[in-house]
Amino acid sequence: MLSRSDGKEHRRRPRIFAAMVAAVMAAGLAAGCSSGSSDAGGGSSGGMLRVGVVASTISTLGAYTNVRSQDFYVRNAGMFEPLAHRTKEGPSRWALATGITHNKDNTEWKVKLRPNVKFHDGSPFGADDVIAVFKRLLDKKNALIERNFIDFMDPEGIEKVDDLTVKFTLPKPYGPFEFAVTNRTIIFDRKGSKPEQAIGTGPFKLSKFAPGRETELQRFDGYWGPKPKLDKVKVISFKSVESATNALIGRQIDASSNVLQTSLPTIEKTPGLKVMKSDNVLKVGIYTRVDKPPFNDVRVRQAMQLIINRKLALSNAFDGLGVLANDHPGFGTCLPDVPQRVQNLPQAKKLLADAGKPNLTVDLETPANKPGMLQFVQILAGDAKKIGVTINVKKMELGAYLEKWGERTFYTSYDTRPYMEAVDEQISTDASFNHQHWHDPEFESLANKLYATADAQEQCEIQKKLKKIEYERGASILAASNPVVSVYSSKVHGLEPEFPSGNLYHFTKVTIDH
DSSP: OEEEESSSOOOOSOHHHHHHHHOOOOOOOOTTEEESOOOOSSOBSOOEEEEEEEOOTTOOOSSOOSOOOHHHHHHHHHHOOOSEEOOTTSSOEESSEEEEEEOTTSOEEEEEEOSSOBOTTSOBOOHHHHHHHHHHHHOGGGOOTTHHHHTTSOGGGEEEEETTEEEEEOSSOOTTHHHHHTOTTOOOOOTTOOGGGOOOOSSEEEEEEETTTEEEEEEOTTOSSSOOSOSEEEEEEESSHHHHHHHHHTTSOSEESOOOGGGHHHHHTSTTEEEEEOOSOBEEEEEEOTTSTTTTSHHHHHHHHHHSOHHHIIIIISTTOSEEOOSOOSOSSSOOSOOOOOOOHHHHHHHHHHTTOTTOEEEEEEOOOSTTHHHHHHHHHHHHHTTTOEEEEEEOOHHHHHHTTTOOSEEEEEEOOOHHHHHHHHTOOOTTTOTTOOOOHHHHHHHHHHHHOOOHHHHHHHHHHHHHHHHHHOSEEOOEEBOOEEEEETTEEOOBOOTTTOSOOBOTTOEEOO
């Protein structure tokens, strides 16, 4: 048996995962900015941290729902925990698990759980709770996003060995098992509890909830790990990035990862506010649904990728923060040998003419819920006009946008996932996961090989081939990779951007000057 556990481990994780996440893409920061974390000094115990998010008005409680905005992620990071937390350095930082072992052919895996963990209601956490969550995720009737990450499992192959050990017997070998089950959105609530109870094991427990407005969390004194120093965290929802930014400047909130980047020069000159930037983990993208016209024609998709002026998008929409991207998700490792795509309006016009769409008119829907998103689509629309293409940009309220998520033809979203997770979605045959309905036989064949091997070099070479296919005939416009920019009060200490999202999700180390 091969194993990895707290303190004494055999590092069996395929090395490619460490390589994927180890690349730090930090650039020089402007005066008044910091990178990685806020200063840990100063502050004292107690007090309440007010965190601003751009969130939907149809927000609901519970560890799992398919209608998600940022308030969902922030409050759930406080109330619930995964088996492990991913880190930039590669190996997991164990949370509800303490180790994972497997047999030689990667068909049997055992997860060892942390002892003496209590739920918010005082009941013990154990194997039954873990099994209940995995079987819920695998139940197709629930249509939950996380099933996409673990659909290599057979629910009948999950069994309890003892109160702190769960065994997974797989239908076929699966090398990146640990990577899959430690996804940050696979979190654990108490077996048999109701979503509105929000009974987790996290450092904070639910105190108050007003849908679409705010969530109040209070310190859980029975937490198994280092106790939070804060008394409470209040997650306050705003309808737009602009309103969240104004609330920061007006001191109505203490911190936010939803900041209007054009306001950064003002913020950096404002006494009492500090700026923190993550690595370049964020891709704000424009996506197409390929089972519907006009994007069922690869020439139309290629034309859109050639219309956008990427340098202008990086400088104007994203204020020069980040690096150019090449229409595939993931971080900057295992890159294909292809040229950086640049604007080519004559070629775009020819492709559209060849596709019989020379004067194309199409709607592009966006909730503009990430900094630069609205400006990004406006740049595309402006460039398209130069060759007779009309892109009608339709800005929508986030709640209305999410209600029909997965049904849109030309739309925006954002991504901070490692590439391995993005591939899962792109090869799914379930429309509730593969929103673009993109199916490429060569891509899917290579993806199956990617998940079957645990060899680091082979994984990297396969990823290069997959990304080249997306570059040539994919369904996305990903023009830049950016840092997530957070702004916080200088009275707040100990904030850290979560990996890989770059957002402010974890507050156990935070203190506030009183």
